[in-house]
Amino acid sequence: MPVNIVAFCCNWCSYAGADLAGTSRLAYPSQVKIIRVPCSCRVDEAFVLRAFIRGADGVIVCGCHLGDCHYMTGNHHTKQRMEALFGLLEFMGMERERLRLEWISASEGAKFADTMAGFTAQVEKLGKNERYAGKCFEAADAETTNTEATDTETADVEAMDVEATDAETADTETTNTKAAEDI
Amino acid sequence: MSNDTVLKMRTRAREMLASGEVTQVLAWEAGEFPNYPAPAFFKDENACGRILYDRFCTANLSKFMIEASRNEGKTLVFLRPCDAYSLTQLIKENQVNREKAYIIGVGCEGCVTVYEGEECGLLESCLVCIKTDYPIYDELIGTENNPRTATTGTERFEGVTRVEETDASARYGFWQTQLSRCIRCNACRNICPTCHCKVCMLDKESLTNPPNPLENKFFHVIRAYHQNGRCTDCGQCARVCPQGIPLQLLNRKLIKAYKPVEVQP
Ligand code: SF4
Ligand code: SF4
Numbered sequence: 235m236p237v238n239i240v241a242f243c244c245n246w247c248s249y250a251g252a253d254l255a256g257t258s259r260l261a262y263p264s265q266v267k268i269i270r271v272p273c274s275c276r277v278d279e280a281f282v283l284r285a286f287i288r289g290a291d292g293v294i295v296c297g298c299h300l301g302d303c304h305y306m307t308g309n310h311h312t313k314q315r316m317e318a319l320f321g322l323l324e325f326m327g328m329e330r331e332r333l334r335l336e337w338i339s340a341s342e343g344a345k346f347a348d349t350m351a352g353f354t355a356q357v358e359k360l361g362k363n364e365r366y367a368g369k370c371f372e373a374a375d376a377e378t379t380n381t382e383a384t385d386t387e388t389a390d391v392e393a394m395d396v397e398a399t400d401a402e403t404a405d406t407e408t409t410n411t412k413a414a415e416d417i
Numbered sequence: 418m419s420n421d422t423v424l425k426m427r428t429r430a431r432e433m434l435a436s437g438e439v440t441q442v443l444a445w446e447a448g449e450f451p452n453y454p455a456p457a458f459f460k461d462e463n464a465c466g467r468i469l470y471d472r473f474c475t476a477n478l479s480k481f482m483i484e485a486s487r488n489e490g491k492t493l494v495f496l497r498p499c500d501a502y503s504l505t506q507l508i509k510e511n512q513v514n515r516e517k518a519y520i521i522g523v524g525c526e527g528c529v530t531v532y533e534g535e536e537c538g539l540l541e542s543c544l545v546c547i548k549t550d551y552p553i554y555d556e557l558i559g560t561e562n563n564p565r566t567a568t569t570g571t572e573r574f575e576g577v578t579r580v581e582e583t584d585a586s587a588r589y590g591f592w593q594t595q596l597s598r599c600i601r602c603n604a605c606r607n608i609c610p611t612c613h614c615k616v617c618m619l620d621k622e623s624l625t626n627p628p629n630p631l632e633n634k635f636f637h638v639i640r641a642y643h644q645n646g647r648c649t650d651c652g653q654c655a656r657v658c659p660q661g662i663p664l665q666l667l668n669r670k671l672i673k674a675y676k677p678v679e680v681q682p
Contacts, residue, residue: 279638279639280618280639283635283638283639287631287635307678307680310678310680311678313678314676314677314679317674317676318642318645318671318674318675318676319638321670321671321674322638322641322642322667322670323638324585325577325580325581325667325670326588326589326634326637326638326667327585327587327590327591327593328585328589329585365589366631
């Protein structure tokens with residue numbers, strides 16, 4: 235089962251970088267779902283947590299290089315916040331490899347594609363996010379019982395699908411606006 | 418706490434109310450149950466005899482100053498070192514008007530925990546407390562010998578280090594057992610001096626009902642994370658938790674790793 239990656243990309247650099255990757259026909263893994271934010275500092279901790287609750291296996295936050303922020307200081311705040319948040323999540327038992335903060339400029343299409351490929355591979359090595367996934371809505375403490383077989387896994391998919399059709403969820407593309415209202 | 422301190426506190430409260438320098442006094446009085454003193458406002462100088470201060474006075478009075486500084490006139494408040502740190506933070510965040518507060522620093526010997534009305538040892542936060550000074554005060558009473566249990570600033574991070582040293586799945590298991598006990602009573606939020614927003618994202622209904630282990634975990638991530646750089650490690654959250662969840666570990670993890678925003682010109 236492929237892993238889901240949510241990438242928060244800032245409008246001015248990383249999103250443009252993704253665009254450049256597209257126009258230069260550089261392939262990056264299709265599981266990467268990009269959510270555009272005005273600035274990387276728009277990403278608050280609830281966005282990251284929400285992504286995990288809704289079934290993401292890895293979250294990457296991308297912004298302009300330090301000093302290049304369109305709003306002058308936005309990404310400095312991102313750096314401080316995300317480092318604290320990632321540290322806290324790691325402290326609470328999430329694998330650090332599922333979280334990444336990366337600076338990608340508008341001219342770095344190739345870096346964007348490489349980063350996404352690298353990050354996806356890194357998360358794939360860890361597999362699905364069992365500990366902090368959306369299925370916890372259905373079954374608490376599933377960790378110990380959930381070691382074998384595909385049928386539990388399909389059940390999880392169904393559980394997640396039900397959630398995805400849930401009126402308030404909408405699909406991943408619109409999560410950028412939704413997440414703000416939702417949480 | 419020497420009896421002397423309490424008598425001095427009462428006298429000062431009476432004097433200041435009588436002279437009209439302050440309109441109210443914020444202190445502790447005997448609560449409903451023995452050994453559970455409660456914070457109280459005194460507006461009448463004759464009531465000041467009820468003011469109480471002993472090692473059972475665990476409540477941090479600084480949060481009540483948010484409310485009090487919105488009233489007319491000054492408030493006299495008694496603060497221990499850790500409470501004074503909380504109040505400083507509140508003044509910094511423009512929640513408390515310094516002009517409206519008359520602060521008397523009172524000596525502290527550490528607070529004790531109470532179990533079924535009986536004393537049972539120092540509070541965890543007092544065991545590792547290093548706050549001997551008063552960052553803010555107008556006057557001091559009985560602070561000559563504030564004994565301190567902890568000697569270095571690093572002792573309080575021992576618990577954090579111990580958890581950090583285990584591997585990811587052990588940490589996950591640890592927090593799973595701890596946090597799945599949370600009943601989402603919100604006591605930790607209500608008591609926290611720096612947790613004072615009128616509208617909170619955690620009040621969203623979909624987040625509060627029904628509590629499940631995952632959401633509890635994210636509730637705690639958000640609660641602790643919102644205190645990042647603001648928590649004064651007063652230990653109130655861990656003290657009030659009816660389920661005995663070691664919330665100070667989360668706060669201290671953030672304090673330990675705290676780096677201010679570095680903005681390069
Ligand atoms: S989070 Fe806990 S220790 Fe920190 S200021 Fe709030 S009540 Fe005190
Ligand atoms: S005080 Fe304890 S039980 Fe209540 S919400 Fe906070 S952590 Fe949960």
